[in-house]
Amino acid sequence: MQLVLEKRAERSNTIALVSPLIAIGLTIVTMSILFAVLGKNPLLALHAYFIAPLTDGYSLQEIAVKATPLVMIAIGLSLCYLANAWNIGAEGQFLIGAVAGSWIAVKTQGTDAGAWVLPAMLVLAAAAGALYALIPAICKVKFGASEILTSLMLVYVADLFLDYLVRGPWRDPQGFNFPTTAEFDPVATVPVLIEGGRLHLGTIIALLVVAAAAVLLGRTIKGFEIRVVGAAPRAARFGGFNANQLVVLTFAISGALAGLAGIIEVAGPVGHLQPGISPGYGFTAIIVAFLGRLNPIGILIAGLFLALTFIGGEQAQIAMKIPLDVTKVFQGILLFYVLACDSLILYRFRLVFPNRQVARVTG
C-alpha cells in the first residue's frame, strides 16, 4: 500500500476554509487518546480544557489577555512568512522589547514623571524589537546567513541579557533577593479596561494591529508585493519587486510588534520585569500564524483559540492534575495537523495498492 499525492489543477478553496477545523478536530481526537493514556477521563479533560474557561467572565478576560501578545506577534510573523522570510526569533524580540521598555520604567521609578512614561515605553520597546529583528534580516540580505538560525540564536542571547539585568543592576533591593525589578509605577503601567478586571488597553492595541494588517495586505501595493514575493518569487523579480528589501521590512515590522507585545505584557498583566515573562509566546505565535492561514482575521481567531488552550491547560491542571506540558504537546500536535491538512489544498491523496486497485481517500 502506498500513499500517492496528485497535484490539483487549482487550489481547493473549500478545503482552504475547512482545513483548520479538520485540524482542530483531529487534534481533539488525538488529545482524547493522550488523556486516556494519562489515566484521565477524556470527556472531563476536554471539558476542563475547552468548555470550562468559556463559562465565567474572569476566564474570558484571561483568554483575551493571553491572546493579546499571541495575536500581535503572529500578525508580524505572518507578514514575514508571506514574504518567505523565516523569522523564528520572535521570542527574543519580545524579550528585548520588554527589556527596552522596562528601562524607562526602572529609571523613572519613584520620580514624579508625567503621563509621557507609558507612551515612551511602548515606542522604545517597538524600536528595540525592530532593531533586534534587523540583525538576522541584515545578516541574511548582506551575507546570506540563514535567518532561521541567527534569529533563533538571538533568543537565547536576549533571555540571558534579561536574566543578567534582573539579577544585577535592576534588581529590586526590597525584593527578598528574587530576580525581579520593583513593581512599575502607575504611570508606567498599561491601564485596565474594566475596573477590578485584568483586561487591559493592550487588547485594544492588538485589535488595531489586526485591522492595520488587514488593510496593509488587502488594500496596499506593499501588501501585494509581500504576497507576490512569497508566492511567486520569479514573477516578483519580473515585476521589479525587491525581495531583499521586503525581508528587511517584514522583519522590522514583526520585530516591532513582538517588542510591543513584550512591553505590554510586562507593563500590563505582569507588572514588573522578571525571568519567565513569556511562556513561549514567540513560539506559540508561529502556530497561531499558521492556524490563522497567515490571514489577519484568521490569526485573531487562532490567537483566541490558543489562548483558550493556555487557560484551559491551567484549569485542567488545577481541577484534574493534568500536567501543564500537555498544553505544549497539544499545540505541537495541532501545528502538525494544520500543516498536514494544508497539504490537501494543493494535493489529492490516493492510496495505491500493489494490485493496482486505486482507492480514493479524499476528494
Place this chain on the structure above:
Amino acid sequence: MLLVEAIILSVLAASTPLLIAATGELVTERSGVLNLGVEGMMIMGAACGFAGAWLTGSTIIGALCGIVAGILMSLIFALMTLGLAVNQVATGLALTILGVGLSGLIGAGFVGERIAPAAHLDLPVLTNIPLVGRVVFGEDGLVYVSLALIIGVWWFLYRTRPGLILRACGDNHVSAHALGYPVLRIRTFAVMFGGACAGLAGAYLPLAYTPFFIPGMTAGRGWIALALVVFSSWRPGRLVVGAYLFGAVTILQLHAQGWGIGVPSQFMSALPYLATVIVLVLLSRARTGGSTAPAALGTVFVPDR
C-alpha cells in the same frame, strides 16, 4: 589531574553531543531534506534515554531508548514532509515544539532522580600515560562512537555507491528520480538516520554529561548542531573541527567564570550562541561565489508517475 588534561576532557564531552547530532543532520541534508526538528528530537532522546537508563539501570539500554525516540520523531517528520509534501521549515519547527512538550511530560517523573554516569574506558597502563593517556584512552564510550560515526559517514558518502546516490538525491531529485532511484525512500532513511543520531546525542546529555535530567536540558544544542552543518559546508571533516571548536567555546565560558574574569556569567553563557551567529555570517560571506549547500535542500519533491 592536570588542568590542561581536565579542560581537554571537558571539551571532548561538551563537543560529543554536538558532533553526533550534526553528523545525523549532515546525512539528512545531503539527501536534500532540511530537518529543523533536531532540538525536538534531541530533547526527546534526553528524556527517553534517561527514563530507559533509570528504569533498567543500564546506560546502553538508555542510549538505545534515546535512539528509538529520535527515530520515532523523525518518522513523523518524514511522513509529513516526504509523504504529504508539507513545508520542511514549518514541520521542523512543529517537531521541536512537540518534542519540548512531550519530553517535559515524559521527564516530569524523573526530575531530581540521579543515575550512575556512563563508565569511562579504563585500559591498564595506556590510560595512565601522563597527559595523553586519559584524553585518548579514558573517555566515555560515546566519544568513540561519535568519532566512528563521522568516519563511517565520510566513508559512506564518498566511497560507496549508495552514498553517491544519496548525494545525487540531494543535489537533483528530478534527475535521481528519472534514473530510477527511489528518492523518497532514500530520503526517509536519511531522515531516520538523522533522528537516530539526534536521539543518541540527546541521550548523551543525561547519560554521560550530567547524571540527571532537567527539562530543557538541551538548551539550544540542536540548533547549534544545525548551524554546525552549515559551518562545515556539508563536509564531514570540517564538521569535526567545528564541533570541537564549539565545545571549546562552551567550556571556555564555564572556566572563565571559575577564573574570576570580571564579566557577568550571563554574558559568558551567551558566547556559544553569539559565536554561532558570527560564524554563520562570516562563512556565508566568504561563500558569496555560490552556495555549497545541496542544490535540492529544503525543496518539496512529489514524483509524478
